[in-house]
């Protein structure tokens with residue numbers, strides 16, 4: 001599904017985000033990306049979202065060459081991707097339902113279709129009973145699950161998460177990871193950037209380790 005072929009990213013200020021990264025991610029995989037601050041994790045995510053372009057090499061996502069993608073094609077690319085942030089960026093003056101429905105309004109779906117898809121997404125994160133409440137009534141872990149529901153409501157093939165458990169205690173972090181595993185079991189490819197090696201080691205998935213923009217390990221965490 002994703003192929004980084006000697007992809008490099010050098011920013012305009014001369015900082016190097018990635019040096020010649022070569023990685024293949026199959027459809028349906030669950031993958032962690034780890035490494036110290038500045039290792040290149042967010043650069044990988046931004047390249048996949050076409051927020052940045054490679055300065056060398058070739059990056060393919062579902063057959064599309066992201067080095068050559070036209071700006072007009074980027075919104076279509078992003079419809080295939082869901083993104084979860086550490087700071088879930090919910091709107092506190094709207095209900096949980098309305099927060100999750102936002103990406104669907106942008107797609108211009110009918111009211112019935114929106115209701116059905118939001119219900120399904122809230123079901124996946126076990127929050128159907130909270131639909132009409134504002135996010136401020138929810139716990140931190142529940143708010144993060146609303147962020148995940150919003151990221152999957154348009155049924156993306158790929159889910160990216162950048163430090164999704166950064167603010168959570170270990171028990172809540174493990175619960176959030178279990179939600180990602182459930183979503184992955186339904187066929188979505190999941191890529192999670194995380195510093196939390198203890199949590200990653202318990203989960204037994206493939207892990208890429210980056211160091212100063214270079215891939216230094218690729219395999220199950222031990």
Ligand SMILES: Nc1ncnc2c1ncn2[C@@H]1O[C@H](COP(=O)(O)OP(=O)(O)OP(=O)(O)O)[C@@H](O)[C@H]1O
Nearest residue numbers: 011013015016017036037038039040041042043044
């Ligand atoms: N927009 C930018 N402009 C210039 N340099 C950047 C930019 N974004 C990242 N970099 C540089 O690229 C390198 C990799 O940064 P990146 O943010 O990808 O690392 P990271 O592994 O996600 O770190 P963190 O865990 O702190 O988020 C760093 O040297 C950083 O300074």
